[in-house]
Amino acid sequence: MESLYSQLRERAAVHGQEHVFRFWHTLDTAGRQRLLEDLGNVDFELLNRLVQTWVLSEPPEEHFRQIVAVPVIPPVEPGDTGAAAALKAGEQALRDGRVAIFMVAGGQGTRLGFDGPKGSYPIGAITGKSLFQYHAEKISKLQERYQAILPWYIMVSPSNHGATQKYFEDHGFWELNRTDILFIEQRMVPCVDLEGKLILEAPDRLAASPNGHGGCIQALVEGGALDDAQRRGVDILSYYQVDNWAARVADPYFIGYHCLRSASMSSKCHRRNDLREAVGVHCLCDGAYRVIEYSELDLYPQLLQSDGAGSPLFFAGNPAIHLLSVPFVRDIYTHFDTFPWHKAFKKIPYVDANGCPCKPDRPNGYKFETFVFDALRFTTHSPVALEIRRSGEYTPIKQFEGVNSxxxxxxxxxxxxxxxxxxxxxxxxxxxxxxxxxxxxxxxxxxxxxxxxxxxxxxxxxxxxxxxxxxxxxxxxxxxxxxxxxxxxxxxxx
Structure with a gap:
């Protein structure tokens, strides 16, 4: 431990973060090991870049010469010849074993009044079935229908990895083959204060948060999912979030449009309820496919314009349902250092000078995260954006009651x-x-x-x-x- 301690203390000092050792003399062996483990996971070069860009200075706002609505494929209708061709291509891709399911499930059920991974929440009002079980049953049915294996890659966070895996084991993986399910863990990013200094949440723990759903790019590669996909002949990942109970995983229509247009990344979109709905907006910014996060809409007034009926002119909201090609994910990973980051000013628990825990009543530091939809800007083909109807396909669950509940x-x-x-x-x-x-x-x-x-x-x-x-x-x-x-x-x- 002494050698590792010396190395990490020197590294922290070089980057102006030696204060994290101020309680070292009070820690027992286990506490010292925890602190060293946390520090060993810190990418100090990335941290310095984030601090310099987002904390010690303010990056210039992005300005675009032109923002236009993304061209969308209309919702699937019976008798639509284009949809029929897409269905045929999508079903063939499923039969050929080219598709894997990729679910983002790193959250906890805290805002639902529930202690456990969000995916284990009993969403079924009568049966008490969990979100996980509903998604598992969809996969089981698809495998039966297309007589093919659909590997299930599940991104978890360090805080819920063990509980999630145990929940699956306790339920026998809902009769899915255990070898076709892979849990991959997203990285954590340390939080910093207003001066860019690392925050201690305990004398032996750094305050940290998951690196956002954009971190799935790294998790897919580093967790072995991409290698597994390539061994199986899978080249399409069907991405969705665990809290969308209604998500149509591996939708053959969507897959078909993706295949017919040789896309590297495709997205679904829905009509925004109003100008201030808390969803990102699909659009083309100077010709590049982008999703502007709802928290940034005020920077682009045109995205807040409405028609005569009061409906958003830029109507394409983001339900976080995508298809990603395996080669595209690997390519993004090779230059992930250019992937956009975002900051959030939050209330972050910390310890005071005496090592006592404190819960701030106002924001006191920054969390950093990435968004998977930012990968769209790296696509080089025409947008593939399929409009969906919310009913039966998009039911985000963020809290117990109220909007998205x-x-x-x-x-x-x-x-x-x-x-x-x-x-x-x-x-x-x-x-x-x-x-x-x-x-x-x-x-x-x-x-x-x-x-x-x-x-x-x-x-x-x-x-x-x-x-x-x-x-x-x-x-x-x-x-x-x-x-x-x-x-x-x-x-x-x-």
Missing amino acids: VVVARASMSDYWAAWFEAAGYTIPRDTEGHCAVDLEISPAFALSRDEFVRKMKNKPLRLDAGIAIHADGSWEEGTPAAQKKTPAAPPKG
Whole structure:
């Protein structure tokens, strides 16, 4: 340990960060090892660049001569010949084993009132199925349909890696093959104060945060996923975030457009609800494909313009659903030092001069992160942006109640599935506004589409006044009658 201590103390001193050793004499052996481990993971050259660029100076704002709306592929419609060609190409890619699933799942369930990885949250109002299980059932169904293996790469963070892997093990990987699932860990980036100094969250711990979903580029390579993909003949990664319950993983239409246009990265987009919706905006900036993050929209007033009806002129919002080619990811990795970074001014817990923990009541430092959509600027082909309808495809879950919440997602999916039941001849209880008045769930392992559902549900004697969940094998369980439904309570913490 002495040799490592000397090396890291010298390195910290060279970069003006020797203060992190100020409690060294008070630490026991385990504490000293923790601090040295944290410091050993610090890329001081990168840290210096971030501090010089974002803390000790302010980078000039980006200005563009021209910002125009990105050309989008319209939502898939029955009878559309272009969509039919895309479907054919996408399904062939799936049958050929060219596609892997890539899920970003580094978050915790704290804002949901839940203690555990966000993906283990019991989103099913009737079944209590987790987000992880719903996504696993989609993959299982796709593998059955296309008679091909879809490897599942899952990006976790150091804070939830162990708990996530254990959750999968405890649930038998939902009968998916364990060898087709790979957990990869994203890097952490240390936090700094207003002077660019490393912050200690404990005498033996650096304050650090995940390097953002753009860190998936490094994680895919360094975690072995890209090598695994190439061994399997996979050249397309279907990217989505774990908290999007409705995400259509490995959508054959989307994959088909990506293949037919020989794209290196493709994206889905949805119509923004309003000018201030907290989503990035797809656009072309001086001809380059960009997504402008919602926190930066004020820098570009044209992105906040509306039409006569009040709808955003730049309507293409970012639901964080992409396709990435394996060669493209590897190429981005080779020059990741040019990848854009972003800073966030946050309240960061720290220890005072006496080593006592403090929780600030106002922002006191900076976190640094990268965004995966910034990879779009490195594409050299025409944009491939497929517009989607939110219903049944985009249900972000960021909190328990309110906008982008568990409550809204459950209601949205019940409304979406209600149309399936009605197409199969059932009567759905609805409220005065026309929304489904009961909870509905349909296992993706039972049906991935309305047509498949209608075909399988013929002549089943269901009672829907209490809500219902259809399981993978076609059996069902009833929920709570509409008249007895109450506002759901958040799961207890702990």
